[in-house]
Amino acid sequence: MTGRVAGKTVLISGGGRGMGAAHARRLVSEGARVVIGDVLVDEAEALVAELGPDVAMAVRLDVTDYENWRRVVDEATARFGHPDVLVNNAGIFTRGDAEIADIEEWRRTIDIDLTGVFLGTKAVITGMKRKGAGSIINISSIAGLVGFKNRAAYAAAKWGVVGLTKTSALDFGEFGIRVNAVHPGSVRTPLTAGLERGFGQIPLGRDAAADEVSQLILFLASDESSFCTGGSFAVDGGETAGNNLRADA
Numbered sequence: 001m002t003g004r005v006a007g008k009t010v011l012i013s014g015g016g017r018g019m020g021a022a023h024a025r026r027l028v029s030e031g032a033r034v035v036i037g038d039v040l041v042d043e044a045e046a047l048v049a050e051l052g053p054d055v056a057m058a059v060r061l062d063v064t065d066y067e068n069w070r071r072v073v074d075e076a077t078a079r080f081g082h083p084d085v086l087v088n089n090a091g092i093f094t095r096g097d098a099e100i101a102d103i104e105e106w107r108r109t110i111d112i113d114l115t116g117v118f119l120g121t122k123a124v125i126t127g128m129k130r131k132g133a134g135s136i137i138n139i140s141s142i143a144g145l146v147g148f149k150n151r152a153a154y155a156a157a158k159w160g161v162v163g164l165t166k167t168s169a170l171d172f173g174e175f176g177i178r179v180n181a182v183h184p185g186s187v188r189t190p191l192t193a194g195l196e197r198g199f200g201q202i203p204l205g206r207d208a209a210a211d212e213v214s215q216l217i218l219f220l221a222s223d224e225s226s227f228c229t230g231g232s233f234a235v236d237g238g239e240t241a242g243n244n245l246r247a248d249a
Ligand SMILES: NC(=O)c1ccc[n+]([C@@H]2O[C@H](COP(=O)([O-])OP(=O)(O)OC[C@H]3O[C@@H](n4cnc5c(N)ncnc54)[C@H](O)[C@@H]3O)[C@@H](O)[C@H]2O)c1
Pocket: 013, 014, 015, 016, 017, 018, 019, 020, 037, 038, 039, 040, 061, 062, 063, 064, 089, 090, 091, 092, 093, 112, 139, 140, 141, 142, 183, 184, 185, 186, 187, 188, 189, 190, 191, 192
């Protein structure tokens, strides 16, 4: 096997479509075996049919259910070996400021976007400790680097992901386990397909293709990032660098 992540088993939550699917394609092209966990089972299975059953498997995973996580890790381990890498990618966004946000939508957003990351970490950590190595990649957002208008629950969850990331980096570093957060900006996926948004706020003046994020995931999954832990990596075309819309004086 050759490639930058040759021989590694990577579990990707929400890997059936969008960025998670792009990460799966990129990682397989560099020698990994991927486990695609999603509530969208048909999408996950279609991706496995594309990648090939020797290097990919699809499992039903609802990230809010710890028993489900345990079963997925057991199935992944039986087939490809215990995950070397976990990409906590599954996520949703909901709208609303603190005044108007629906309380049930708030709870659901926190449950999927933040508690899901905690449960995934909990499910893989003992096995990674046993191996003495691991890389956990938590997908936050630029909404976890700055405030985000009209996204109270989403921003709170994505900032929470950063807190859990840095804390887990401290807790598990001595076991050779690295934990990092990734902060995508505007990326073309099914999640953002319905959004009307301009790109003037982005210094590079455009949105990203999903694979542009996958390149960073590949680096963090590989041993090339062996000294990176507790980090926050923006892949946002400069969107959080400053106010790109400020008028010239
Ligand atoms: N697209 C963007 O511009 C953008 C920007 C910043 C951060 N993000 C984050 O990147 C991640 C991926 O987003 P995307 O744009 O590819 O979205 P997407 O909607 O295309 O993909 C998300 C995947 O997560 C799955 N999912 C949702 N709830 C789940 C659950 N309870 N259990 C398991 N799987 C579940 C969905 O079925 C879907 O396959 C998310 O965490 C999102 O918040 C996206």
